[in-house]
């Protein structure tokens with residue numbers, strides 16, 4: 001094990017990561033509260049500011065996933081569809097099987113600039129170009145608007161109370177539901193209507209299964225399927241159709257397409273957040289299909305059977321994946337950007353400085369008791385961590401290894417891919 005990998009397993013390092021995330025998160029929350037007076041004056045500006053503040057927090061977990069744990073995301077999609085990603089509003093329909101679905105979701109968004117930073121960069125570039133074009137650089141008057149981007153999701157109400165992430169989501173206008181239709185319908189529709197004039201291009205994530213997959217929930221939901229005379233699904237719960245239909249109806253004219261996304265992990269990996277924090281590398285594969293919104297029926301019953309059919313197709317993709325280890329279509333993976341890492345390092349440096357000052361003060365205080373207590377705490381923490389990592393790394397069966405994948409013959413778009421693509 002190399003030094004870097006050893007460091008990643010040390011509880012102290014992980015403690016510092018959590019400290020950075022929590023403190024920066026609370027600061028972001030505080031700044032978000034400061035935007036409150038702006039909402040009645042300039043709502044769109046308040047939304048844009050909140051979006052960028054959100055980026056500086058969520059991108060930290062993207063950095064954790066992609067740079068700390070080294071997890072590599074692979075996208076399977078039709079290159080004809082690829083050109084639309086990040087350039088239009090979309091409803092994302094994603095299966096919900098893994099503990100780190102949400103982390104992967106943010107990483108997917110970041111690859112397509114839907115977490116926010118691409119806006120800042122493209123705006124700088126645009127301003128620079130515009131500056132050059134205008135007579136002497138003094139008048140930036142009619143700088144053309146550029147498409148901005150944001151990620152939204154339909155989440156259970158309880159998550160809105162979660163410190164840091166939940167509070168941030170509140171300001172980002174995520175749609176929260178209690179999962180009781182009679183109680184939800186008014187606020188659900190209102191929240192969706194609010195998104196109609198959102199100043200950023202957004203992806204609206206819907207886990208239609210309504211909860212994370214477990215064997216027990218699967219059994220219950222297949223009993224419901226049987227009662228309803230619907231074909232059984234092997235890898236998904238029966239989708240709840242109401243939320244999807246209401247979202248489609250309320251976002252018609254605003255959203256251009258539904259992205260049918262199917263996520264799985266290579267080698268039967270069962271990824272955990274603790275594993276990511278311990279620096280364990282995972283291999284998520286995501287299959288994306290773009291379906292124009294016009295092909296989703298307007299009538300509730302028809303829309304409902306359309307969604308059931310979509311899940312039957314998704315189930316077949318998962319079944320094929322479990323045998324072959326790959327999804328249909330070529331691999332088209334946009335490059336990993338450096339911005340999440342830069343932001344993370346920036347926050348860490350900023351927040352480690354007060355910690356360092358505290359430590360220096362501690363040593364200078366000369367109190368033997370305090371110094372001993374600190375040393376005892378640090379060594380206890382490290383003893384715990386030397387036992388820790390193995391127990392949280394879930395063993396991955398290697399039914400489908402990288403070798404079997406490399407024998408697969410499919411086309412690729414090498415200039416977009418960041419890893420060797422089998423052809």
Ligand SMILES: CC/C=C\C/C=C\C/C=C\C/C=C\C/C=C\C/C=C\CCC(=O)SCCNC(=O)CCNC(=O)[C@H](O)C(C)(C)COP(=O)(O)OP(=O)(O)OC[C@H]1O[C@@H](n2cnc3c(N)ncnc32)[C@H](O)[C@@H]1OP(=O)(O)O
Pocket residue numbers: 085092094102103105106108109112151152153154155156159177178179180181182184203204205206207208209210211220221224237238239240241242243244259261286288
């Ligand atoms: C290129 C792009 C690539 C990739 C991008 C991918 C992702 C990135 C995008 C964005 C990322 C952004 C953020 C990610 C971060 C975080 C995400 C985090 C959290 C989200 C996780 C959650 O919180 S999931 C929970 C919340 N979501 C939902 O619940 C949605 C699904 N539910 C619904 O839609 C429901 O319809 C409802 C909640 C709106 C209402 O439910 P309710 O039950 O009240 O009513 P229904 O009419 O739906 O249900 C009644 C009918 O259901 C039948 N029934 C009963 N039991 C079951 C069962 N077990 N299974 C199925 N059906 C059942 C019952 O019989 C009723 O049937 P009737 O025929 O009589 O109506």
Ligand SMILES: CCCCCCCCCCCCCCCC(=O)OC[C@@H](O)COP(=O)(O)O
Pocket residue numbers: 017018021060061064096099102156159165210211212
């Ligand atoms: C840089 C350090 C980064 C550390 C990252 C830590 C981030 C922690 C944020 C927690 C965000 C929580 C999102 C959870 C989404 C989720 O998975 O919700 C539960 C739903 O599935 C279904 O719930 P249920 O039906 O009740 O089982």
